[in-house]
Amino acid sequence: MNLQRRLIGLGVIGTSAAATLAIVAAMVLISLTIVMGGKDTLSWEFLTTAPREGMTAGGIFPAIVGTVLLVLLMSVAGVPAGAITAVYLSEYAHQRSVIARTIRFAVNTLAGVPSIVFGLFGLGFFVQFIGTGMDRMFSDGVRLRWAQPNILWASLTMALLTLPVVIVSVEEAIKNVPQELRAASLALGATRWQTVWKVVIPNSLNGILTGGILAVSRGAGEVAPILFTGAAYFLPELPDALSSQFMHLGYHIYIMSTQSTNVEATRGIQYATTLVLLMLTFVLNFSAILLRSRVRSRQLQ
Amino acid sequence: MASQRREAEHPSPMTPANMKRRFRWDEFLAEKLITAVAFVSLATIALIFVFVFREAAPVFFSRPEAAQVDQAAEEETYGEEALGEGARALSEGRNVDGVEYGDASSGSAMLENLLSVTWQPVGSLPKFGLIPLILGSLKVTIVALLIAAPLAILAAIFTSAFAPPRAREFIKPIIELLAGFPSVVIGFFALMSLATIMQQTFGYQYRLNVLLGGMAMALTVIPIIYTIAEDALNAVPKFMKEASLALGATNWQTALFVTLPAATPGVFAAILLGFGRAFGETMIVLMATGNAALVSWSILEPVRTMSATIGAEMAEVVFGDIHYHVLFLIGAILFVFTFTLNAVAELYVRQRLIRRFRGV
Numbered sequence: 001m002n003l004q005r006r007l008i009g010l011g012v013i014g015t016s017a018a019a020t021l022a023i024v025a026a027m028v029l030i031s032l033t034i035v036m037g038g039k040d041t042l043s044w045e046f047l048t049t050a051p052r053e054g055m056t057a058g059g060i061f062p063a064i065v066g067t068v069l070l071v072l073l074m075s076v077a078g079v080p081a082g083a084i085t086a087v088y089l090s091e092y093a094h095q096r097s098v099i100a101r102t103i104r105f106a107v108n109t110l111a112g113v114p115s116i117v118f119g120l121f122g123l124g125f126f127v128q129f130i131g132t133g134m135d136r137m138f139s140d141g142v143r144l145r146w147a148q149p150n151i152l153w154a155s156l157t158m159a160l161l162t163l164p165v166v167i168v169s170v171e172e173a174i175k176n177v178p179q180e181l182r183a184a185s186l187a188l189g190a191t192r193w194q195t196v197w198k199v200v201i202p203n204s205l206n207g208i209l210t211g212g213i214l215a216v217s218r219g220a221g222e223v224a225p226i227l228f229t230g231a232a233y234f235l236p237e238l239p240d241a242l243s244s245q246f247m248h249l250g251y252h253i254y255i256m257s258t259q260s261t262n263v264e265a266t267r268g269i270q271y272a273t274t275l276v277l278l279m280l281t282f283v284l285n286f287s288a289i290l291l292r293s294r295v296r297s298r299q300l301q
Numbered sequence: 302m303a304s305q306r307r308e309a310e311h312p313s314p315m316t317p318a319n320m321k322r323r324f325r326w327d328e329f330l331a332e333k334l335i336t337a338v339a340f341v342s343l344a345t346i347a348l349i350f351v352f353v354f355r356e357a358a359p360v361f362f363s364r365p366e367a368a369q370v371d372q373a374a375e376e377e378t379y380g381e382e383a384l385g386e387g388a389r390a391l392s393e394g395r396n397v398d399g400v401e402y403g404d405a406s407s408g409s410a411m412l413e414n415l416l417s418v419t420w421q422p423v424g425s426l427p428k429f430g431l432i433p434l435i436l437g438s439l440k441v442t443i444v445a446l447l448i449a450a451p452l453a454i455l456a457a458i459f460t461s462a463f464a465p466p467r468a469r470e471f472i473k474p475i476i477e478l479l480a481g482f483p484s485v486v487i488g489f490f491a492l493m494s495l496a497t498i499m500q501q502t503f504g505y506q507y508r509l510n511v512l513l514g515g516m517a518m519a520l521t522v523i524p525i526i527y528t529i530a531e532d533a534l535n536a537v538p539k540f541m542k543e544a545s546l547a548l549g550a551t552n553w554q555t556a557l558f559v560t561l562p563a564a565t566p567g568v569f570a571a572i573l574l575g576f577g578r579a580f581g582e583t584m585i586v587l588m589a590t591g592n593a594a595l596v597s598w599s600i601l602e603p604v605r606t607m608s609a610t611i612g613a614e615m616a617e618v619v620f621g622d623i624h625y626h627v628l629f630l631i632g633a634i635l636f637v638f639t640f641t642l643n644a645v646a647e648l649y650v651r652q653r654l655i656r657r658f659r660g661v
Contacts, residue, residue: 009553013463019455020464020472023523027479030490030520037493081342088339092332103343105647110346112574112643113636114581116608117353120615120632124352128620160349163342193331221483224583224608228615250485250584257489258588267493274489278482285481289474 037271066246078159082166122157154230162215173207217284444515453526462556480524488588491517509591533567
């Protein structure tokens with residue numbers, strides 16, 4: 001009986017360990033495949049030149065710039081708004097009020113709405129509704145300037161997509177600031193805003209940063225929302241205005257691997273582009289994880 | 302520093318009465334500004350509902366064959382009613398066998414078209430049958446979950462119960478990193494590498510199919526299920542585990558028969574959220590499933606999902622065309638479906654989880 005129990009135990013632990021190992025192995029396998037496929041093509045020239053000869057040669061410079069610009073605009077639009085919303089939720093709203101609970105529910109459920117739906121919203125709201133309105137106001141309304149996909153609409157769509165991510169992680173960081181600190185600050189005669197600005201925010205800065213980085217890494221990797229809100233198939237010149245279209249690493253990978261007429265000739269370019277995108281999101285995620293574990297270990301002390 | 306300066310400004314002792322009278326502009330502005338920004342960002346979130354449905358509604362009141370009828374005043378309400386009916390009929394059609402046609406209770410030709418089994422949006426007589434797309438999404442999602450759920454839950458049990466602390470510190474961040482893999486990268490891996498390996502190993506006919514898409518999708522679902530399930534397992538009170546161990550149960554018996562049952566609602570929520578994520582995921586299915594709108598139960602044939610249809614066709618569609626509105630309708634269905642799943646996971650399961658830990 002004891003032997004039987006021990007054998008079953010070994011089986012249970014072995015199976016669960018094998019499952020864990022399988023997941024880790026799958027991840028390592030993907031990373032290795034992409035590194036191996038892309039490392040020969042990856043070079044300084046590849047990173048700093050535009051595609052040439054129908055995208056079968058040259059580099060991915062416009063795609064890198066487009067991705068970075070998209071992420072920057074998205075962060076400028078989304079991270080402050082998300083952080084302020086989180087401050088409102090945790091410091092100003094009455095915690096048990098219907099409004100606060102509804103908002104929290106909406107934010108949590110929206111985090112699970114597919115990114116392609118955000119893309120549809122971006123097209124219907126920003127491009128068609130706001131864009132058409134702006135064209136009517138600022139120009140003759142015949143020539144399309146804003147009522148077409150561009151980098152501004154793509155970044156705003158992306159900002160909206162990452163808003164729940166920012167709100168949830170910043171709120172968590174703010175909640176981790178001990179209540180005693182707030183009480184001490186208020187007891188010394190500081191007002192609520194002074195407490196928020198001088199006590200709560202400095203003490204949750206790491207968490208706010210983590211939220212921002214997570215949002216940025218999600219924004220860098222998502223392709224579905226920009227499919228029809230601004231990404232361009234091929235555009236050697238860099239975007240020079242908010243109303244220009246742009247190239248994007250993820251979209252470039254999608255286009256090259258599914259619509260390219262000569263998949264074999266561009267295989268190296270495809271792998272290398274994927275490698276660049278993977279490294280970008282890897283660095284971002286890794287720094288977020290490091291920051292978060294630093295915050296956690298500081299809280300334990 | 303700041304407090305000294307304030308004291309200089311207000312040398313008189315502060316009593317509750319004169320504190321109340323003092324009005325601070327910065328305080329007032331900060332509070333109003335924060336509230337305003339919060340409400341603007343939340344109003345924008347609410348707008349998502351409005352605009353996706355607004356663009357989907359015309360499907361039901363401008364029929365392709367009939368000449369445009371003038372419906373000035375009643376447009377809005379009619380559109381909404383028809384949408385509700387359409388969604389209900391859709392879910393009924395899906396419950397019964399997946400091939401049943403709507404019985405055209407509304408008499409609308411469009412509704413019948415939507416419930417047909419052919420998706421051929423371009424042509425002189427466009428067919429917008431949603432059945433193959435819904436079936437396609439379900440097939441890929443179920444395959445993905447059948448692969449992801451057991452692996453992720455077993456891994457969660459391993460990390461929470463069996464793994465030595467040092468290994469735990471190592472495993473958790475790795476799986477978190479997997480969550481950060483862009484879906485286009487996983488789709489690319491499936492398309493370029495996994496597809497070839499799978500076809501060579503199993504020798505099936507179509508290189509891109511449901512099985513391949515499901516496997517790739519599983520990679521994005523695993524971190525979600527793992528993280529939430531692991532949280533739920535760790536949230537089980539320590540005294541329950543200690544009681545079990547004190548009664549002579551082994552480590553694995555405690556993990557399987559005490560911790561796991563206590564965390565069931567959380568694990569269930571994890572699976573629900575994974576389902577929602579897989580159902581709406583776009584890039585992977587766009588790249589790895591072949592995108593053929595077939596009606597079949599085989600998992601070795603290509604398939605076209607709802608999300609992939611939007612992703613592939615929206616860029617080429619004419620604005621205001623019926624096809625454009627049908628794509629928005631698909632988006633609205635996706636939205637309602639995933640929102641409901643999330644709401645169930647959020648409200649029902651979390652409540653039960655809390656009650657369970659208090660009640661035991």
